[in-house]
Structure formats: C-alpha cells, structure tokens
C-alpha cells in the first residue's frame with residue numbers, strides 16, 4: 001500500500017450541557033461562521049474538516065451531540081468508536097461546569113479512555129463568568145484533561161482545541177505503529193498465529209527467496225493497538 005493511500009480519520013465527539021456552544025464551535029471550526037441565535041441540536045449532527053497536524057493530513061469527523069437531557073438516550077450510542085472527545089461547558093453557566101464529570105463518564109462508558117480536552121467557552125462574557133479559574137484548572141487536573149478556553153463568538157482558541165486533540169491522537173498512532181512493527185518482526189521470524197498472519201507465500205526467484213507476508217490484522221490486534229484511525233483507499 002502506498003503512503004498516499006493512507007488517510008488518518010478521527011472521530012471526535014463534542015459533549016456538554018445544552019447551550020454551552022458545542023454546535024457553534026463546530027460551525028466555527030468547519031465553516032468559519034457564527035450565529036447568535038440558539039437552535040438546540042436534535043439528537044446528533046455531523047461536520048468534518050481536514051487539517052495538517054505535525055506534517056500529517058488529518059480528517060476530523062466532528063459529531064455534535066445534543067446537550068439537552070431529553071436526548072440523552074439517543075446520543076450515547078453515537079459516542080461509540082470515538083477517538084477523541086471535547087468536554088465543553090460555558091463560563092457563564094455553573095451547572096454546565098458541574099456536569100462535566102458526568103459527561104466524561106458517559107463517554108468513557110462507550111469509548112474507554114480516549115484523548116479528551118476540557119473547554120471553557122464564552123470567555124468573551126467576562127462580567128458573567130461563574131467559574132473561578134483555579135477551580136477550572138483543578139477540574140482539568142482531576143480528570144486528566146488539558147483545559148483550554150475559547151470564545152467561539154470572537155473566534156479565540158477554537159483551532160487550538162482540535163489541533164491539540166489531533167496531535168494527541170497522532171502520538172497514539174505512532175506509538176501503536178511502533179508496537180505493531182515490533183510484533184511484525186516477531187511474527188515474521190516464525191509465523192505462528194493464524195489469526196494474525198492470514199497468508200504466507202514463499203517465492204523462489206533468481207537464487208533469492210522473497211518472503212511475502214500478508215498481514216491481516218485481526219480484530220483482537222486492532223483493538224489492542226487502537227488502530228482504527230487509518231483507513232485504506234482502494
């Protein structure tokens with residue numbers, strides 16, 4: 001497979017209470033637009049954008065979920081298979097901040113531990129801020145997430161949110177590739193597991209043995225190395 005046939009696609013879910021600015025953030029990032037009107041998301045929406053991160057083209061598929069409680073039963077199913085997560089709250093809405101740990105848990109229940117960033121939105125509304133900065137930092141540390149602050153309205157910090165997540169995922173991908181190469185070396189010296197190596201063809205050509213090993217990564221291995229980021233284009 002040639003290098004240019006590989007594409008890195010990341011599914012990113014954005015969760016948080018209603019009206020914190022999730023849809024606005026995705027619109028800003030994908031379309032460069034912003035609207036003042038609030039139209040609650042019904043169920044789930046989807047937008048995508050490709051960016052270059054650390055020399056790689058990365059396609060971000062952004063799943064915008066509804067924050068209103070009435071949609072809770074529908075949205076959780078859409079978290080499945082996410083590679084990264086944005087936990088969003090509004091600087092002007094104390095409840096949305098307090099709800100963050102429960103949002104993280106909901107995503108974790110479906111996806112396990114994935115790269116996650118905590119985002120405080122609406123920082124342009126300085127006078128209405130209801131969250132002490134130290135408290136926000138503490139929550140980030142407690143959840144093991146980087147805290148970023150944004151104003152979607154003023155277009156401040158939005159790009160950093162998605163760059164940060166893409167970069168974290170790339171580190172994971174590279175680590176998983178290294179681990180995979182290590183195992184590949186191990187297996188090609190003596191293929192043993194039929195679930196890992198589906199075909200081994202030995203060809204004799206001009207006094208040389210060319211060993212072609214076609215590896216089909218079993219679903220076990222895919223799960224072990226968390227490698228579903230890379231899609232193949234025929």
Ligand SMILES: Nc1nc2c(ncn2[C@@H]2O[C@H](COP(=O)(O)OP(=O)(O)OP(=O)(O)O)[C@@H](O)[C@H]2O)c(=O)[nH]1
Nearest residue numbers: 018019020021022023024036040041067151152153
């Ligand atoms: N002042 C200010 N308002 C914002 C900002 N981001 C979003 N808003 C406004 O906040 C309101 C809610 O934004 P949405 O993006 O619809 O919120 P949401 O989180 O998608 O809400 P649900 O779909 O119900 O979960 C809208 O009126 C936006 O214009 C911001 O950075 N600053």
Ligand SMILES: [Mg+2]
Nearest residue numbers: 022023040041
């Ligand atoms: Mg929305």
